[in-house]
Amino acid sequence: MRDPHPAVTAVIEHHHADVSGGWLRAATFGAMDGLVTNIALIAGVGGGGAGHRALLLTGAAGLVAGAISMGLGEYTSVRTQNEQVAAELSKELHELRVNPEGEAEELVAMWVARGLPVGLARQVADVLKDHPEQALRVHAQEELGVVPDELPSPWTAxxxxxxxxxxxxLFPLLPYLLGLNNLWLALAIGGVGLFVAGALVGRFTDRPWWRGGLRQLVLGGxxxxxxxxIGALIGVGVS
Structure with missing residues (x-):
């Protein structure tokens, strides 16, 4: 016999991207910064009339220094953010222990403001009073906008x-590593890298890949x- 209510029994499976791990934002910024930084460095030094050796040294130094700086910056940023969240969670846990009624009323007020019936909001808040760990999780989500056990990893970032x-x-540096001394080829390869990186970001965010690629290409250009x-002006001035 055919099920008269297929919508009731059907299970619709769908998957979401991991938006809480901290890696996508760091990877995106890292790739874009690497491309733009070295493209700009090589363009500036090349515009000043530097030779193959100087361009190779500049690009390599930019790669190493920038990668280390970005890694340390991301680690410090995410670690500091997590420590701040941990401090706020400690305060919230203290309040839940010493003033459970007041914290429950806070939840009721927030849920009612969002349109939940008063009775239902109070019922859920009262249940949470007997489960401090879950109550802390709910308060963190409602008041801080974070999920305590899903904070981004500073090491991953x-x-x-x-x-x-x-x-x-590495993209704009490739020609010089291969022994070629062609600034425009290096910039063209860097431009390809910018377009590809922008297109990949577009795919992650369900936006048109070509639009993301063109945007990054224009900004890097x-x-x-x-x-x-600037390099050409300085090169002329010091020559």
Whole structure:
């Protein structure tokens, strides 16, 4: 016999991307920064008339220094944020222990403001009073906007940023590593890297890949034009 209510029994499976691990933002910033930084560095030094050795040294130094800086910066940033969240959670746990009624009323007020019936809001809040760990989780989500056991890892963020910066910075450096001394080829390869990175980000965010690629290509191109112009001016001035 055919089920008269297929919508009731059907299970719709869908998956969400991991938006809480901290790696995607760090990887995106790392790759983009690596590309733009080294493209701009090479364009600026090349615009000043530097030779193959100087360009190779500049690009390599930019890759290493930038990757280390990005990794340390991401680690410190995420670690500091997590420590701040931990301090706030400690305060919240203290309040839950010494003033459970007041904390329950806070939840009731927030839920009612969002349209939940008063009776139902109070019932749920009263149940949570007997479960401090779950109550802390709910208060953290409602008041701080975080999930205590899903905080981003500083090591994951640092590693993603370090590796992706290095990979991005490697693109415009490739011709010089292969023994070629062609600034425009290096910038073209960097431009391809920018487009690919922007397109990949577009795929992650369900936006048109070509739009993301073009956006990053234009932004990186503007940075390269600016630094090339400055390098050319300085090169003329000191020659």
């Amino acid at each position: 640092a590693g993603s940023s370090f590796v992706c910066f290095a990979v991005g910075a 503007l940075a390269a034009v600016a630094t090339y112009g």
